[in-house]
Amino acid sequence: MDKVIEFLDANEKKWVERLSQNVAIASISCSPDNRPQTIEQMHVADKMLKELGCSTEIVDLGSHTMHDGKSHPLPPVILAKLGDDPNKKTLLIYGHLDVQPALRSDGWDTDPFVLTEKDGKMYGRGSTDDKGPVLGWVNVIESFQKTNTEIPINIKFCLEGMEESGSVGLEELVRKRDDFFKTNVDWVCISDNYFLGKTKPCVTYGLRGCMYFYLEVICAKQDLHSGVFGGSVHEATVELSHIFSSLVDVKGKILIDGVGKEVDDLTEEEMKTYADIDFDMGAYQADVGTNKLTEESKAKLLMRRWREPSLSIHGIQGAFAEPGEKTVIPGKVIGKFSIRLVPSMSFDHVEKCVKDHIEAVHAKLGTGNQVKCYLAKGPGKPWKAETTTPNYQAAIKAVEDVWGVKPDLTREGCSIPITLVFEEVTGRSVLLLPMGSSDDGAHSQNEKLNKINYTNGMKVFANYIHRLGKE
Amino acid sequence: MDKVIEFLDANEKKWVERLSQNVAIASISCSPDNRPQTIEQMHVADKMLKELGCSTEIVDLGSHTMHDGKSHPLPPVILAKLGDDPNKKTLLIYGHLDVQPALRSDGWDTDPFVLTEKDGKMYGRGSTDDKGPVLGWVNVIESFQKTNTEIPINIKFCLEGMEESGSVGLEELVRKRDDFFKTNVDWVCISDNYFLGKTKPCVTYGLRGCMYFYLEVICAKQDLHSGVFGGSVHEATVELSHIFSSLVDVKGKILIDGVGKEVDDLTEEEMKTYADIDFDMGAYQADVGTNKLTEESKAKLLMRRWREPSLSIHGIQGAFAEPGEKTVIPGKVIGKFSIRLVPSMSFDHVEKCVKDHIEAVHAKLGTGNQVKCYLAKGPGKPWKAETTTPNYQAAIKAVEDVWGVKPDLTREGCSIPITLVFEEVTGRSVLLLPMGSSDDGAHSQNEKLNKINYTNGMKVFANYIHRLGKE
Incomplete structure (x- = not known):
């Protein structure tokens, strides 16, 4: 193992270059x-895995209709196997190689698609979410191979290109391909989340789900001049603002009747776990750059992020969004909001509550506008795992070996919808093993991955593989 | 005069081609x-006027800082004179040659910058607002000249390129250049508004003003992942929605304390004028394409558009505005809204009411977010004129001659901020003489000018000049 670690250290430049090529x-x-x-x-991912000696399969998922009304081919899923020794157990690794939108004009300091290193941070869209971790696995396997170190387990990869857009087609594939996912899989590892803070590593056993809603309001068949028509129409943006403000208060309390009904009660045992977690409220607040958080105690704030639903208003499509002054009454606007789900909230119940609420508010407003609320495809379920499994224990020890500190056991506010599917189909322990830090800015401007997280993250992966080999 | 009219008719193709070149x-x-x-x-405008024999002056207005943070030169104002016969009176004509933004992807059926004729309608950005009317004057003067018909008045032009952006620099210029605007001006005519309906012409004696506000809310120093952070921050979009919904109700009633206080009372005399106006509520509703207007009676609806303030929410800058699903908590958003002013509302009072209101609502919400409301440059005052002047009477008769119907005397909901400045500086009667129809879609997708409005509009201009020559 020492040789692998040495090789990883010695080839840092190569690993950064590989990340750079993929961020581009x-x-x-x-x-x-x-x-x-x-x-x-x-x-490109398929080619890399082939170069490692994997047998790969480029799985065509067909096509789908996108928001431009046209049909587009889906990015294929790459299924790959490295080793099929019946005497070894098998780890299934999941990752994604698609990213969120990013424009320099959104407020990036550098080109989002040019990996730019500064003060030990590597800036670029996808650096931390999720290209860095995926390439980390590739680099680790290459390091085992180049140092002639036997990989003590069989490895399977499932890499997708639609995670940021609801993983269209993946769940179906996983449920259909028992030969790959159900047979010969002993553990699953997903590295697509973040440390709780900036520096202390963690291992993650829970996720929130997500339901993304479109809220369409039409007041006119086209945009109108606000001088000519102002005062005579029930403006769509005004109705949308009224409906938006009926969904959630400014402190983040969801005002939709029934949405919180299914949330698991807090047990005393769970309550206790919050006490020991290393979480610096001040640092978190400073990173967010906000004057005031919604909660004042650490436990309450973490619970708001991990075990309570939240509702975010993302924006409006169809309204005036550019700089400058346009005196327009938008004829049709589509509000976008989403609800993060926690155990044991269900899609059907939440969808019904949301639609009933909006229908009732719209009816009360009495505008006569056309109002329609619909759910985006691919909602994600919430998830929680047992941490006593060998999979979790191997990861916890690997982190401790590399970082010299016992990782916190955390949950995440965000969603990785496929986690639950892997758990259901494989029937095995699914582990979330983060590489990046909380301030990486996934989905934001200036997304980055710390160099130390990349290099230590790879060592954790190597150590984890090594430890799983002993199981 | 008959020769002028004949020439206008015979050269229709040329006038359309001239409009086409300018729309491009x-x-x-x-x-x-x-x-x-x-x-x-x-x-281009300067060149056209020179070709008519005008003495022109290209007035450099310097530069200004635009929303990209950079300094840009302002479009020059063109001041032109045709004739300086001391025995003739002088008409000052104002128009603008700048346009609102337009993208094919906004929902235009044709390229906004290619004039496209279909079923007697000429589609293109600026066709009706305000290139068509400006070129109408040019065509009319050419027709007098080519038919060797003496123009019975002196004519001055003031053409600008910043009307859609607050007419930056124009007011200052008009107030500074007494030699052009105060000396030797007997009447002013502006052709930058629309018929009340689709077909019946009108002459317009009132306008609303406009104040455009930016409402900035900052909850974080950058955009955040809604999964990771949702529930822990006071989201800027949520606070903005709550403030927006506190400004105006869905029926268009302004909820800001004090904003309606300065509005002129409705006199019985004014009330009576609404009865005779030719205004088809059903056609108006169908054109807007809405299920329900804010008022059910013609008089009340017209009053809402002409003599009452309105508040429009235009959109949000900084939130997610694209198609698709982005799970972002925007860190900084700028809401855009504007208030249409009517006599005798004042800038200072309205600005104070708006800022006090937003400050109070924000304080009550208690988010700790940074909230800032500021007024865009170049607000426009409301305006109302006397219709008994020779200027108005000449126009009313010219319209009747050409269209065969007495025009309605109307007011407009929109703003032409310079109107009031011309009235103040010249001390003369300012007339609004529209060329386009109510359904032209100024500022909207598929802006158009009916061919009949263009051709008859030019005949009205010619007849109006002819009649003024008799004063």
Whole structure:
């Protein structure tokens, strides 16, 4: 193992270069214009795995209709196997290579698609979410091989290019391909989340789900001049603002009747776990850059992020969003909001509550506008795992070996919808093993991955593989 | 005069071609990228006026900082004179050659910058607002000249390229240049508004003003992942929605304390004028394409548009506005709204009411977010004129001659901020003489000018000049 670690250290430049090459591919899965790059990125991944000696399969998922009303081919899923020794157990690794949208004009200090290193941080879209971790696995396997160190387990990869857009087609594939996912899988590892703070590593056993809603309001068949028509129409943006403000208060309390009903009660045992977690409220607040958080105690704030639903208003499509002054009454606007789900909230109940609420508010407002609320495809369920399994124990010890500190056991506020599917289909322990830090800015401007998280993260992966080999 | 009318009829193709050439220049004054075209458009106008024999002056207004943070040269104002016969009176004509933004992807059926004729309608950005009317004057003067018909008055032109962006620099110029605006001006005519309905012409004696507000809310120093952070921050979009919904109700009633206080009382005399106006509520509703208007009676609806303030929410800058699903908590958003002013509302009072209101609502919400409300440059005052002047009477008769129907005396909901300045500086009667129809879609997708409005509009201009010559 020491040789592997040494090799990882000695080839740092190569690993950064590999990340740089992949960040340069603008694999924005929600953008029709970027679909070719997203597909290209998957083929690049396939090539890398082939070079490691994996047997790979490029799984065509067909096509789907995107928001431009046109049909586009889906990025393929790459299924790969390395080793099929019946005397070894098998680890299934999941990752994604698509990214969120990013424009320099959104407020990036550097080109989002040029990996730029500064003060030990590597800036670029996808650096931490999730290209860095995926390439980390590739680098680790290469390091085992180049140092002639036997990999003590069989490895399977499942890499997708639609995670940021609801993982369209993946669940179906996983449920269909028992030969790959159900047979010969002993553990599952997903590295697509973040440390709780900036420096202390953690291992994660819970996730929130997500339901993304479109809220369409139409007041006119086209945009109107606000001078000519102002005062005579029930403006769509005004109705949307009234409905938005009926969904959630400014402290984040969801005002939709029934949405909190299914949330698991807090047990005393769970309550206790919050006390020991290393979480610096001051640092968190400073990172967010806000004057005031919604809660004043550590436990309450973590519970708000991990075990309570939240509702975010993302924006409005169809309204005036550019700089400058446009005196327009938008004729049709689509509000976007989402609800983060926690155990044991269900899609059907939440969807019904949301739709009933909006219908009732709209009816009360009495505008006569056309109002329609619909759920985006691919909602994600919430999830919680047992941490006593060998999978979790191997990871916890690997982290401790590399970082010299026992990782916190955490949950995450965000969603990785496929986690639950892997658990159901494989029937095995699914582990979330983060590489990046809380301030990496996934989905934001200036997304980055700390160099130390990349290098230590790879050592954790190597150590974890080594420890699983002893099981 | 008959020769002029004949010539106008015979050269229709030429007038359409001239409009087409000018529509092709994307003179979007609010866009830094389009500033060169906006400047070019003014030089094209100067050339046309020179070809008519005008003595012209290209007035440099210096430069200003645009929303990209950079300094850009302002489009020049063109001041032109045709004739200086001391025995003739002088008409000052104002128009603008800049346009609102337009993208094919906004929902235009044709390229906004290619004039496209279909079923007697000429589609293109600026066709009706305000290139069509400005070129109408040019065509009319050419027709007098080519038919050797003496123009019975002196004519002055003031053409600008910043009307859609607050007419930056124009008011200052008008107030400074007494030699042009105060000396030797007997009447002023502005053709930058619309018929009340689709077909019946009108002459307009009132306008609403406009104050455009930016409402900035900052909850974080950058955008945040809604999964990771949702529930822990006072989201800027949520606070903005709550403030927006506190400004105005869905029926358009302004909820800001004090804003309606300065509105002129409705006199019985004014009330009576609404009865005779030709206004088809059903057609108006169908044009808007809405299920329900804010008022059910013609008089009340017209009053809402002409003599009452309105508040429109235009959109949000900084939130997610694209198609698709982005799970972002925007860190900084800028809401855009504007208030249409009516006599005798004042800028200072309205600004104070708005700022006090927002401050109070924000304080009550208690988010700790940074909230800032500020007024865009160049607010426009409301305006109302006397219709008994020779200027109005000449126009009313000219319309009746050409269209065969007595025009309605109307007011407009929109703003032409310079109207009031012309009235103040010249001390003369300012007339609004519309060429386009109510359904032209100024500022909207598929802006158009009916061919009949263009051709008859030119005949009205010619007849009006002829009648003024008799005063």
